[in-house]
Amino acid sequence: MITGAEMGVVDENAEALGVPRKQLMESSGNAVADVVREVADPGASVTVVAGRGNNGGDAFVAARFLDDYEVGVRLLGRAETITTDIARANWDALLAAEYDATEVRDSAALDLGDPDVVVDAMLGTGVTGALREPEATAARRINESEAAVVAVDVPSGVNADTGDAAGVAVDADHVVTFHDEKPGLDSLDATVTVANIGIPEAAELFVERGDLRRLSRDPQSHKGDHGEVLVVGGGPYTGAPALAAQSALRAGADLVRVACPAAVSRELQGYSENLIVRPYDGDHLGPAHVDALLDQGRAHDVVVLGPGLGDHEETLDAVADFLSEFDGTAVVDADALQVVPDVETNATLVCTPHQGELRKMGGETDDDWRTRADLVESFAADLGHVLLVKGAYDVITDGERTRVNRTGNPGMTVGGTGDVLAGAVGALASTQDPIDAAAIGAYANGRAGDLVVDDNGFGLVATDLLDMLPRALWGGHNE
Secondary structure: OOOOHHHHHHOOOOOOOOOOOOHHHHHHHHHHHHHHHHOOOOOOOEEEEEEHHHHHHHHHHHHOOOOEEEEEEEEEEOOHOOOOHHHHHHHHHHOOOOOEEEEEHHHHOOOOOOOOEEEEEOOOOOOOOOOOOOOOHHHHHHOOOOOEEEEEEEOOEEEEOOOOOOOOOOOEEOOOOOEEHHHHHHHOOOEEEEEOOOOOHHHHEOOOOHHHHHOHHHOOOOOOOOOEEEEEOOOOOHHHHHHHHHHHHHOOOOOEEEEHHHHHHHHHHHOOOOEEEEEOOOEEEEHHHHHHHHHHHHHOEEEEOOOOOOOOOHHHHHHHHHHHOOOOOEEOHHHHHHHHOOOOOEEEEEEOEEEHHHHHOOOOOOOHHHHHHHHHHHHHHHHEEEEEEEEOOOOEEEEOOOEEOOOOOOOHHHHHHHHHHHHHHHHHHHOOOOOHHHHEEEHHHHHHHHHHHHHOOOOOOOHHHHHHHHHHHOOHHOO
């Protein structure tokens, strides 16, 4: 099954993979026409009630496949307000071929006639909430008719994810949904057809620009709504936690604090005035610091644990103590990773090893990315945590669902790019499910690296990625 929001991601990912939406609309319309043929014999009358989005566009296509029927298409609204180019092109095709296609500018004027079949193509899976006018009146007219009702993707007014309706909704006899069944359709008293419209499996496997649709911001947002991140790092190294913290800011977190040894706190603060540094005594993390860090961690949405911590025995003991008591969300990176397999924790962990670190954790890898994906998925299932295994093809999995990211380039073998990735995933995990945060973080980190190389060639350094992250996350949606 697939939710309406996830279907939007997959549609756009398919387009990014080279499958045009126009082609998908042709396949969708053909599938709708096939069901109409099952419902009524040639010569029957069919009234299409279409909205101004791609759901309506699917029905415009269907009308062209139903020349053996008496078809009338009723567009709710003005043609110039059709919302997508491909839907408008299919409307224009109907007019050019002189089909019975008319605009309905006043819902009171909607005349269904006395059809044998009504095709409901007003609203698709991306629209939720109570129907407004003219759709509400149209839904009542459809329900009052004696025609068999075929809904495109989901009956208008029904939430495709829940099957619920916030008000009046179309009572469909048949539903033609695309690619995969939607969760809410099971509860309907309707025959559901799932049509294969040619979306490749790769659209759900590979992370592509469609995944960026998950990122949105309420215009009425307040400070903290998009995440507060605590980076626990530093001691032997200061650049790593500074990179992770700045990356979290660039990836959209509202507040980022860095907990680090006092011995390096001034140096770390000097990297940027944007950093909020919270020093603790000493020159490395130890068990004595854990209680205070737990208090700080619980006050944040996500903890990024590991950048620059080093592998001092006391430090690794402290990491184990922290994870065993922590029950929030943490991104674990670098030397801290080796502790994870031996710790029982209630925390939600996203682990970001490269392949050498994966082996230290007890996992297996392979040169072939498909074999590697299977091995990593199996290890994640045993581990019980999300894994983001870095490589030319990044593998992201929670043990059940697996994604593969292909952005990035050989210039990113330079040190520090993994710290940027950890920080970005930390910011994203404040607002996204862990596997989605890891997938988007991998995509954006690699995309940022690609943009740097496009502009400057190889020789990039990790700090170059920081400036490109916002473009990769938000500008990259349209590139």
